[in-house]
Amino acid sequence: MATVDKSRVPWWVSNLIVPLVNLILALFVSGLFIFIAGENPYEAVRLIIYGSFGYIEGFAYTLYYTTNFIFTGLAFAVAFHCRLFNIGGEGQAYIGGLGVFLVAINFSFLPVPIVWLLAVGGAVIFGAAWAFIPAYLQATRGSHVVITTIMFNFIAASLMVFLLVDVIRDTTQMGPHTVALPEEQWFPSFEDFAGIFGIKIRYSPLNISFLLAIAASFFVWFLVWKTRWGYEMRAVGHNTQAAIYAGISPYKNIIIAMCISGGLAGLLGVNEILGVHHKIVAGFPAGYGFTGIAVALMGRNHPIGIFPAAFLFGILYQGGSEVTFDMPNITRYMFVAVQGVIILFSGALENLFRPQIENFFVNRLNLKAKA
């Protein structure tokens, strides 16, 4: 029986060593894939690192991806603390983007900073509203959010296609997208900042939404661990019976947790629309909502963990595209597989080596204590 008394395991073993071992294993298996595909894994790693850190624009891209993963990762984590498996981040982000656009275009007569604030509010409200329906059904009818949120992703996608084709399409253009927002509303980008300091760099999508992501991380940490709401959400998540006993309403907390989750996912729309596209383009969430699940699980649903996990996925996204560019045998899908392997090792197989690793360290510490 390889059970370990959890209280004896130092925090850095379970929160740093174990995820690190899982990650190394995942990268090792990914290396095998690349080797089988007929390329040099060592060279691929070099390209990933170069692509994501080697030059300033590449690094900016890495941080841009990180921004999106932070939003969707936080979204998943908040719901998960109430033991709700919100896999509808994709749809909530999509609808959140709609909120950003509608607010920005309709309030363009207001000063720009106010429009930004309102647009962020629009993203949160629209995202939250899209999460509210599954939350309500879960709370009152027991319809499982896994089922309803994934269906709501498809509904959101269809709804947006309908809107982009028939209602809010830019009629002077062929593609399924809206008109662009007035240029003064665009978020200042990394290029602009670099320009202030006299550094000239090429285009990258990184913009001040990155700071919003960091603010959102603080918000989540504060909400979950420092407020009564977070406390109640976690109580409902861990033990619903006990929550009822303590007079905490599961109904209310399921709805609150899901709405906050949806609102955070909606913030992805801020990055994409105010920061990058400056209009709604069809399919802009591009899978970030799903990858956010992996980011949250890998980051152990804590903002401090989600940040490095999001950064790691940012590196993989950016470095991966560099690899596919330079290595003809490696396709884009290869990197989807690499992500899959990482999710597999850090999510589903998370406990594969945990007992052994924890045992190892506990035994070592015991020996040290005896000596």
Place this chain on the structure above:
Amino acid sequence: MVSPILELKNINKSFGHVHANKDINLTINKGTIHGIIGENGAGKSTLMSIVFGLYQANSGTIKINGKEINLRSPKDSIVNGIGMVHQHFMLVENFTVLENIILGFEGELVFGKNLEKAKKDLKNLCDTYKLNIDLNSTISDLSVGFRQRVEILKSLYRGAEILILDEPTGVLTPQEVDELFKILRSLNEEGKTIVLITHKLIEIMDLTSEVSVMRQGEMVGHTKTEDTNKEQLAEMMVGRSVLLRLDKTEANTGDVVFKVEDLTVKDDLDVTRVKNVNLEIRAGEILGLAGVTGNGQTELLEALSGIRKVESGEVYLDGKKVSDSQNFLDPRELKEQGLAHVPEDRQRMGLVTDFKAYENLIFGYHDQQPFSKSSILNHTDIISHSKKIMEEYDVRPQSPNLITSNFSGGNQQKIILSRELNEKPKVLLVGQPTRGVDIGAIEFIHQRLIDMRDKGAAILLVSVELDEVLSLSDRIVVMFDGKIVGEKENTNVTDRELGLLMAGVV
């Protein structure tokens, strides 16, 4: 004549770093009834699970009839004549007695010859040991006492010479216990060896001829039962002398502060579990509610504490109506009115075991000053409050940041108790306050409840432990099938009388 049937030598078993059995030596003689006694968590069940092949020992040897054997699974044990009746029965509820007994030993694809033979054998066994079981009845129709007999019959049918019973009386009424003991004695007369695991001293004194005492994973003593007494055994169990009877003064009662009128409550399956119950509790008294598990006590407590809806009837707190079928206060509002509740099942309801201790110490009061101000938790105050009450209630270890599931059962119970008592409630509802709690903590918890009473709280004590009800209560009511079937002042009441009421006989 005395020959050992089962010998254990230097048995060691660890779970992680928890050393559940340390160098255990045990000899059980043929034809005896051997008691193994110890507190919860002393390692009794682990040891017997090793004998039954459910766990493998890390080291040590097991001999049966002088022959060393290797027990890898329960099947090996059964072949070697060991049978075990678990605390939680291992029966398929929708199968008949016969089907349950032959399960795994059917021996043929289509029932026929063997089944008939099995039936005949079983009838003989039933007659020999006066088990009085109808082989064709379905398990779900049988009472707990009969289900236990089915387990015994199952072991006998599989050729058990040594029968291990793990806490067999926990779920039985006193009358059922008598029946069980009769059966065990007749088994013993027919030459079977019986091992009785229990934490109840009285059963050891009643039934066994030899006794072994375990404490914290170690075997601390063996003796013939006739050479010892309850006090001595209790001392060996806890490692110091304990007060078995509480010192308690006459109750100094005041006005009725909690009143229940004609209360009816249904469970989740819409079955009426509490039927027209009337109760009155005065300030400064403990009302004991005795009854066998599952006679509506759980639903009653849940309704009184605001967790479950009242079907009909009324509840008054301090003269004010707090619930009826139309309006009721939720648990938090009741807490604000001065009603505290220590729930029956601490892990299912009383605690969030994944929370840190300090988070559980404010559970249900987390929205009150000074723990939270405008919805933001005030960690400094919460931690200092936690440290204070953990010290006051002797919760060990005294680390508010430890995850609650790492505390022992007794200390988890103290966390709940300290949280609920600390608010100086007018009315205290307590369910099974010492279930799964060791003797040292039981004493402490009982003393605290008496203290609360003396400070003027009205206490409703729901417990399936008759001893507990008898030693704590000022008045006792008995619940059977959702109804209050008897009420007694707690003077000269015997457990016999209560037992009959609990069984619904009178």
